[in-house]
Amino acid sequence: ILYQRGGANEMDAVYTFPHRSFQEYLAASYFRRDANAVLDYFEEHCAETGVELEDESWQYIAAHLGKTDPDRWREVVVLLGGMKSLKDSDPVWSLLEELIEAGDGEYTSQHQAWGMRLAAEILADSLDRSNLKRKKLRTFETIQQTLPDLLGTTDLPARERAAMGNYLAEIGDPRPEVHGVDVMPFCLVPKGEFWMGRVENDGDAGEGLKESPAGNYDLSYDYWISQHPVSVAQFRAFIEAEKIDYEYPYYLREPDNTPMVSMTQPEAIQFCDWLTQRWQSSGMLSKHWRVTLPNEPEWEKAARGGEQVLVEPLICTAKDNAFEVLELTATMQSNEAPLRVYADGDEATDEQANYGRNIDSVSAIGVYPAGASPYGCHDLSGNVWEWTRSEKSEYPFPEVGSKAWEEQEAKELSDCVLRGGAFSRFQNGVRCAFRASYGPGTRSYGVGFRVILSPLTLTVDNSER
Numbered sequence: 001i002l003y004q005r006g007g008a009n010e011m012d013a014v015y016t017f018p019h020r021s022f023q024e025y026l027a028a029s030y031f032r033r034d035a036n037a038v039l040d041y042f043e044e045h046c047a048e049t050g051v052e053l054e055d056e057s058w059q060y061i062a063a064h065l066g067k068t069d070p071d072r073w074r075e076v077v078v079l080l081g082g083m084k085s086l087k088d089s090d091p092v093w094s095l096l097e098e099l100i101e102a103g104d105g106e107y108t109s110q111h112q113a114w115g116m117r118l119a120a121e122i123l124a125d126s127l128d129r130s131n132l133k134r135k136k137l138r139t140f141e142t143i144q145q146t147l148p149d150l151l152g153t154t155d156l157p158a159r160e161r162a163a164m165g166n167y168l169a170e171i172g173d174p175r176p177e178v179h180g181v182d183v184m185p186f187c188l189v190p191k192g193e194f195w196m197g198r199v200e201n202d203g204d205a206g207e208g209l210k211e212s213p214a215g216n217y218d219l220s221y222d223y224w225i226s227q228h229p230v231s232v233a234q235f236r237a238f239i240e241a242e243k244i245d246y247e248y249p250y251y252l253r254e255p256d257n258t259p260m261v262s263m264t265q266p267e268a269i270q271f272c273d274w275l276t277q278r279w280q281s282s283g284m285l286s287k288h289w290r291v292t293l294p295n296e297p298e299w300e301k302a303a304r305g306g307e308q309v310l311v312e313p314l315i316c317t318a319k320d321n322a323f324e325v326l327e328l329t330a331t332m333q334s335n336e337a338p339l340r341v342y343a344d345g346d347e348a349t350d351e352q353a354n355y356g357r358n359i360d361s362v363s364a365i366g367v368y369p370a371g372a373s374p375y376g377c378h379d380l381s382g383n384v385w386e387w388t389r390s391e392k393s394e395y396p397f398p399e400v401g402s403k404a405w406e407e408q409e410a411k412e413l414s415d416c417v418l419r420g421g422a423f424s425r426f427q428n429g430v431r432c433a434f435r436a437s438y439g440p441g442t443r444s445y446g447v448g449f450r451v452i453l454s455p456l457t458l459t460v461d462n463s464e465r
Helices: 020-033 035-044 058-068 070-085 090-100 109-126 134-151 158-171 232-241 249-253 265-281 296-304 403-410
Strands: 186-189 192-196 215-219 223-226 289-292 308-310 332-334 385-391 416-419 436-438 452-455
Touching: 020 035, 020 070, 035 058, 058 070, 058 090, 058 109, 070 090, 070 109, 090 109, 090 134, 109 134, 109 158, 134 158, 186 296, 192 296, 215 296, 223 296, 232 249, 232 265, 265 289, 265 385, 296 385, 296 416, 385 403
Parallel strands: none
Antiparallel strands: 186 223, 192 215, 223 452, 289 452, 308 332, 385 416, 416 436
């Protein structure tokens, strides 16, 4: 039937399968069925393929192809790992060793990153990780400990880093700052003026900005803001500690290292109150400070930076017991972009933020370090919307400490401001000045929260509202 359909005559006819996934499946099946034939082929055609057999094993060939030509071979390697593991997993562990092998200068950092990426997928999807013997345990731990560092590099595209974050969650993310509340990193935001609201470069940015007249606003106190949104693991720790019968437990089964989503604003406040009590009772936080949600100015300054910013971000945890020691030798400098549109500058790209469905879901903490704000905060543009403690109202925001400010802070919320945009928003919806609002009892997959630490005297107690 196919005769003479692939070319002008029989000699130049080309036959192929129309679906690439079927080609990949057949290639993996051939690897599995006759590894010696594969080795013979590459030995015979080394001049054409550029692959010289340094190690006569199918694992070496598969790993080499996956690392050096992932666009063509990645799915073949992953399928091969799954097929081989069905009967005997030992050869697949040898494949993992080849994938993570540096190769004495044979591979670039990008090649090695791809090897780790493929190893992570095979490990997460196809191998039993319980009761590992010493050699396999070393391979497992090498992959587990290396993946977090790769999340923050540019050796892999953001989509691949996000996938790697999910595999890391499956095999067990070792980062304490992702799981533990007591080692949650906070970024210092020094007091001073900053630009709040729409800027000229926002252009035609939609309804969310038209109501926001801009200008300088003075936040006359230092505060700390969490470097990342609160994770699933951290929110689950709160639910379990308080023995709360959480109404939507399936959200707690999302990957541990991703932002917690679909909590209401009062539930986020409840988390803050629990953390305040936990840290105060253990001596990690003074009675004069509290954990709460940021208000609009606090959130926006953390994203855009003040007129002056730190030369280097200052980041610490509750265990460091340093939140009140603010007379630190932190050097300040002028903000190069005080009117920035996004947290990291005036342009948004797929490598800097999770937006516009470039990932199409929330992404793990640490995937977008290139999009960090001047103070070191991640994911202020994109990934998830974030609750604030502010009721939606007209600008300008009242002066700190004034009667109008106290009234604004104490308002009973009916239309609560969200900031930050989400993975499903396009560029206009992840800008520093963009505002949205929900009723505080609303749940949405794209809404999470981060917390701040601020002096109690500068925070109206709204825990009863």
